[in-house]
Amino acid sequence: MNRFKDTEHLIRLAAVIVLALIAFVVLRFALVPRSFGQYGHYRGAAIAETAARPVAFAGHQTCEACHTDVVDLKKQGKHVVVACEACHGPLAKHADDPGSVQPKKLDTMVVCTRCHEANSAKPSGFPQVVTADHSGGLACDTCHQPHRPKIETEEVKK
Amino acid sequence: MDITRRRLLVLMPAAAVAWKYVLAGTPEASPNYRLTDHWWGMLMDITKCIGCGTCVRACAEENDVPDGYYRTWVERYHRDDWKIERPEVESPDGGKHGYLHEPAEGGKNFFVPKLCNHCAESPCTQVCPVGATFDAPDGVVLIDKKYCLGCRYCIQACPYGCRFLNPKTNTAEKCTLCYHRITKGLTTACCEVCPTGARQLADLKNPKDPIHEFLRTHSVQVLKPHMATGAKVFYNGMDGSVR
Numbered sequence: 001m002n003r004f005k006d007t008e009h010l011i012r013l014a015a016v017i018v019l020a021l022i023a024f025v026v027l028r029f030a031l032v033p034r035s036f037g038q039y040g041h042y043r044g045a046a047i048a049e050t051a052a053r054p055v056a057f058a059g060h061q062t063c064e065a066c067h068t069d070v071v072d073l074k075k076q077g078k079h080v081v082v083a084c085e086a087c088h089g090p091l092a093k094h095a096d097d098p099g100s101v102q103p104k105k106l107d108t109m110v111v112c113t114r115c116h117e118a119n120s121a122k123p124s125g126f127p128q129v130v131t132a133d134h135s136g137g138l139a140c141d142t143c144h145q146p147h148r149p150k151i152e153t154e155e156v157k158k
Numbered sequence: 159m160d161i162t163r164r165r166l167l168v169l170m171p172a173a174a175v176a177w178k179y180v181l182a183g184t185p186e187a188s189p190n191y192r193l194t195d196h197w198w199g200m201l202m203d204i205t206k207c208i209g210c211g212t213c214v215r216a217c218a219e220e221n222d223v224p225d226g227y228y229r230t231w232v233e234r235y236h237r238d239d240w241k242i243e244r245p246e247v248e249s250p251d252g253g254k255h256g257y258l259h260e261p262a263e264g265g266k267n268f269f270v271p272k273l274c275n276h277c278a279e280s281p282c283t284q285v286c287p288v289g290a291t292f293d294a295p296d297g298v299v300l301i302d303k304k305y306c307l308g309c310r311y312c313i314q315a316c317p318y319g320c321r322f323l324n325p326k327t328n329t330a331e332k333c334t335l336c337y338h339r340i341t342k343g344l345t346t347a348c349c350e351v352c353p354t355g356a357r358q359l360a361d362l363k364n365p366k367d368p369i370h371e372f373l374r375t376h377s378v379q380v381l382k383p384h385m386a387t388g389a390k391v392f393y394n395g396m397d398g399s400v401r
Contacts, residue, residue, distance in 0.1 A: 026169070034287070039193075039294070039295055040289075040292060040293070041289045041291075041292070042289040042290070042291075042292035042305070043289070043302050043304070046292075046300065046301075046302035046303075046304070046305070047193070047300065047337075050301075050334055050337045050338065051191075051337050051338050051341040051342075052338065053221075053255055053337075053338035053344070055220070055339055055344065056219050056345060056347070056369050057219075057220055057336060057339075057344075057347045057350050057351065059344050059345070060350070061351055063380075070382045080293075081353070081354070081355060082353040083350050083351055083353075085216070085350065085351055086216075086350075086351040086352070086353045088207070089219070090216070090219045090220065090331075090347075095270050098289070113256075113258065114210045114211065114255070114256035114258075115208055115210045115212075115256070115353055116337060117256070117258050119208075119209065119257055119258075119260060119261070119267075120260060120261060120265035120267050121209060121234050121235075121236075121257065121261050121268055121269055121311050122208045122209065122269075123205055123206060123207075123208065125210055126354070
């Protein structure tokens, strides 16, 4: 009865296949991140990692919590719709630690002209001036108070 | 099968590597933010855009976008009378410093702010060979920087030119719709600072979002609708010459 004389070869082959399978499972477990496939063919944890970045712009609600005087002033003019950080820049660090991080002083000739310098591509209803003709080189805040830009009386300008 | 000393020595490091992932688990998402409750997009009102570039600067500051690269940018279009198919488009430094010079004489001039359209059927995620870019369940197209190989396939696939390879990290990059802000209940940096309200973040799954009323009552378009990308950045008052 030598029918199964060569079974040893088969057993060895099977052992090799089983070992390869085990190696595959172990390697896959080691190399594929846990959250891969959680929502789809990508690493689910990447969503939370993207969301974990700190913010640079605090948002106008945060500014308004302290600077109520500016809020009241802005309400009287058209700049009420302009968020604080549109001109003042990103100030989340200032909101976190108002004492040590102070906003920079702005150059109105740069900040104002970006929006209000006349340009035929701008919507016609938007207030625009040719700075050279309008102010003759004077800084905008010589006459206008940026938080309430319309000039009505002399008292407005502080 | 006996575990011999040799086999144990082989298996131990493998198990150690695997254990690291078991311990790491999933980082916690922002509290009170549920992925399935949102479907994000943006509304662009071209009739309000003044080309000041505040959005471009804010985006760069919020997201550390390297100089010369843009996650959002503003283009100025000049359409000469009837030549709708041949507009002249310029975007010096992405419109970052505003447009202080006058456009060409005559015709129609206007600004078009652009950013990733966060397509529902995004071509960029379809071509990524490793699953490094994906459509999150809340409709935002994101990039997994740890997985990105930097093969640039997605950059070629995007019909809107919204992607670039970050020269520092050598990974693909683009607008995340300020994912770190919107998951905390804030608006995006560009929408926060837009002085005229030309850009507005929209949550299409929120029935109270004013976007729905706006879409019902205005003639709104998306960029390149023939590409069938399911773009979710909607443009109001957009001229036919915009590409």
